[in-house]
Amino acid sequence: MNMTSMITKGGLVVSCQALQHEPLYGSQHMAVMAKAALEGGAQGIRANSPEDIRAIRQAVDLPIIGLWKKDYEGFDIYITPTVADAVAVYQAGANIVALDATSRPRPDGLELSQVIQELKQLGIPVMADISTYEEGVNAAKWGADYVSTTLSGYTPYSKTALPNLDLVKRLTQTLDVPTVAEGGISTPQEAKSALDNGAYFVVVGSAITRPQWITAQYFSAMQEGS
Numbered sequence: 107m108n109m110t111s112m113i114t115k116g117g118l119v120v121s122c123q124a125l126q127h128e129p130l131y132g133s134q135h136m137a138v139m140a141k142a143a144l145e146g147g148a149q150g151i152r153a154n155s156p157e158d159i160r161a162i163r164q165a166v167d168l169p170i171i172g173l174w175k176k177d178y179e180g181f182d183i184y185i186t187p188t189v190a191d192a193v194a195v196y197q198a199g200a201n202i203v204a205l206d207a208t209s210r211p212r213p214d215g216l217e218l219s220q221v222i223q224e225l226k227q228l229g230i231p232v233m234a235d236i237s238t239y240e241e242g243v244n245a246a247k248w249g250a251d252y253v254s255t256t257l258s259g260y261t262p263y264s265k266t267a268l269p270n271l272d273l274v275k276r277l278t279q280t281l282d283v284p285t286v287a288e289g290g291i292s293t294p295q296e297a298k299s300a301l302d303n304g305a306y307f308v309v310v311g312s313a314i315t316r317p318q319w320i321t322a323q324y325f326s327a328m329q330e331g332s
């Protein structure tokens with residue numbers, strides 16, 4: 107990894123993602139979201155799909171954590187499910203490729219250890235999106251460059267309140283590779299608290315880049331007791 111592709115310790119990464127069913131779907135919207143994040147002080151962008159990554163790469167000079175949400179029939183994993191998907195994300199301009207690092211079956215029939223090994227051989231930096239402490243330990247052992255708590259609360263066996271800063275803390279106390287706090291961080295105070303719990307950097311998505319979600323938070327708070 108060269109220096110310009112690295113994300114500063116203590117930094118904020120803004121996840122700029124909108125799926126097809128969301129109002130802001132479209133690479134042009136994600137590119138301007140990334141520009142806004144840069145203006146606000148983001149040190150990196152997390153983005154979904156080769157198309158969005160290409161548009162964001164044109165718009166901002168920041169490291170990009172790329173992924174590709176794809177559904178394969180018969181498989182539960184959806185974050186960059188195959189090695190081929192990871193290579194496509196990297197070729198689109200991502201500096202780091204994020205992928206599902208649970209031990210659930212993968213469409214290309216590979217084990218996670220093999221996936222990480224293949225990507226490392228290709229020189230592709232890997233962020234392991236994990237849901238449990240054990241998954242984090244395994245991903246680090248198999249060579250992931252970063253371990254991120256992205257999937258905590260999103261696998262059937264990891265139901266928990268978010269953000270899961272206890273998991274961040276536990277991982278940082280054990281792992282040699284940087285632990286990233288991601289998932290359900292909804293306030294600046296929670297992001298700061300993630301750093302205080304040892305996170306190397308913090309990824310925030312919905313609370314910054316999903317206006318429909320932000321609006322719903324206001325709406326539901328205003329309904330309480332009325």
Ligand SMILES: CC(=O)N[C@H](C=O)[C@@H](O)[C@H](O)[C@H](O)COP(=O)(O)O
Pocket residue numbers: 121123173256257260288289290291309310311312313
């Ligand atoms: C679970 C899953 O699919 N997470 C995705 C991973 O890329 C994104 O939808 C999230 O927005 C991202 O992880 C940031 O989290 P939050 O939006 O909670 O700040």
